[in-house]
Amino acid sequence: MIRGKRVLLKPNAGRVAAPGSGVTTHPEVVAAAIDVFREAGADVAIGESPIIGVQVQEAFETAGITSVAAQRDCPLIDMDRRRFVEVAVPDGRVLHSLRVCPEVLEFDFVVSIPVMKMHMHTGVTLAVKNMKGCLWRRSKVKLHMLPPIAGSDEKPIDVAIADMSSILRPSLAIIDGTVGMEGLGPSAGQAKPVDVVVASADAFAADAVACQLMGTDAGRIPHLRMGAERGFGVIDLARMRITPDNWRDWISPFAPPPENLTIQFPNITVLDDNSCSACQSTLLLFLKRHKDRIFDYFPSQSTINIAIGKGHTDLPQGTLCIGNCTANLREMGIFVPGCPPVGSQILSAVSGEPAVDGRDNRMDDEKP
CATH class of the missing domain: 3.40.50 (Rossmann fold)
Known part of the structure; x- marks a missing residue:
């Protein structure tokens, strides 16, 4: 055969x-x-x-x-x-x-x-x-x-x-x-x-x-x-x-994904409405690497809102909007273009510093 x-x-x-x-x-x-x-x-x-x-x-x-x-x-x-x-x-x-x-x-x-x-x-x-x-x-x-x-x-x-x-x-x-x-x-x-x-x-x-x-x-x-x-x-x-x-x-039960990402990232609210896995992966890897540092760029906020996905019709003022699908609400906060953007672009957008490496969607970039 x-x-x-x-x-x-x-x-x-x-x-x-x-x-x-x-x-x-x-x-x-x-x-x-x-x-x-x-x-x-x-x-x-x-x-x-x-x-x-x-x-x-x-x-x-x-x-x-x-x-x-x-x-x-x-x-x-x-x-x-x-x-x-x-x-x-x-x-x-x-x-x-x-x-x-x-x-x-x-x-x-x-x-x-x-x-x-x-x-x-x-x-x-x-x-x-x-x-x-x-x-x-x-x-x-x-x-x-x-x-x-x-x-x-x-x-x-x-x-x-x-x-x-x-x-x-x-x-x-x-x-x-x-x-x-x-x-x-x-x-x-x-x-x-x-x-x-x-x-x-x-x-x-x-x-x-x-x-x-x-x-x-x-x-x-x-x-x-x-x-x-x-x-x-x-x-x-x-x-x-x-x-x-x-x-x-x-049989070895796997831990399921959390229903809300704020469980894993305290004081960070991810507003996900019909996003794709590319933006999800980019954001999750970025947060795993920079979850502590990111608050340095939002000193007046106790909670950071981050939006991904194309389904949003409204967002809280000051939201970090990730990816081209959120472009219609870019005026609500900081907009990071890309399909998907990479972690260095997100960091550059919130810090005001130039992006250093556009390839940091690599899994091994989770390492410090």
């Missing part, structure tokens, strides 16, 4: 982060996948389309993927280098077409290899959502920029991921739980060693088992529930054959 076929491995390498951080797929898992498919006679390559502002070569290098690929003479593909293919989304509720990286359509098999992570807006991010990294360049942002759904409490991002799954479902899911991420995932949480890998030909089934291992239930994750209801996969454990029989011995 595999011999002579072209297999595209799609890890989670959309950010610049070191192995073991819980942010990107561990290189040992990627190496094992290369070896298994090579031994089966497949032609293997690794591809990624990272978040805005990240160069895929740097992401692969920092994650340790470049090294294991070079050792095995396995090609690395920047899936943003070629022009997209516009693909219709059949029966989409909020999406009717998507710009897809062409490699996804050219390979015989696509393998989703995500990290086992919590996610502040979608509950978890696993094999199904990892396929969002197959969308071309800024097309990924489209899923975060959708208007509210009339007459529904469903979040547009959840419905969009379910819509996306009608055209982007991997042939195989391999979920890397060697080191996952709990709390403020997908990039600003805490690394959590679990030492487990979940694999299935049904990405929804793999995600459902991973959810159990993380201490939650796939039925509580809207994009998984909606996708299963539309027939894209199975999340009912009773319909699965799961091995080994004692798989529940590996």
Whole structure:
């Protein structure tokens, strides 16, 4: 079945982060996948389309993927280098077409290899959502920029991921739980060693088992529930054959994301209305690095309001407005342009000092 076929491995390498951080797929898992498919006679390559502002070569290098690929003479593909293919989304509720990286359509098999992570807006991010990294360049942002759904409490991002799954479902899911991420995932949480890998030909089934291992239930994750209801996969454990029989011995509940970021950052109120993960990550990494220093620039304020997202119609005076989506309310305080801006731009805006390094959306910039 595999011999002579072209297999595209799609890890989670959309950010610049070191192995073991819980942010990107561990290189040992990627190496094992290369070896298994090579031994089966497949032609293997690794591809990624990272978040805005990240160069895929740097992401692969920092994650340790470049090294294991070079050792095995396995090609690395920047899936943003070629022009997209516009693909219709059949029966989409909020999406009717998507710009897809062409490699996804050219390979015989696509393998989703995500990290086992919590996610502040979608509950978890696993094999199904990892396929969002197959969308071309800024097309990924489209899923975060959708208007509210009339007459529904469903979040547009959840419905969009379910819509996306009608055209982007991997042939195989391999979920890397060697080191996952709990709390403020997908990039600003805490690394959590679990030492487990979940694999299935049904990405929804793999995600459902991973959810159990993380201490939650796939039925509580809207994009998984909606996708299963539309027939894209199975999340009912009773319909699965799961091995080994004692798989529940590996259950290790993950801390969920806090409902409000002020829990983690006292006296800082984050006003988030329909933001995307790029701005979320930028802001969270900035706050983790500068949460103490930032009050030096707001001496008259006991609480700092920070806004991200495109849904705001009004903000308190003096709000720090992050990203182009808040431009309509720039007069309410300090506006930091960018899609997304990086941490040095935010610091420059509040301090009045020139930005030093425009690349500080790197995960290792959390270090002092």
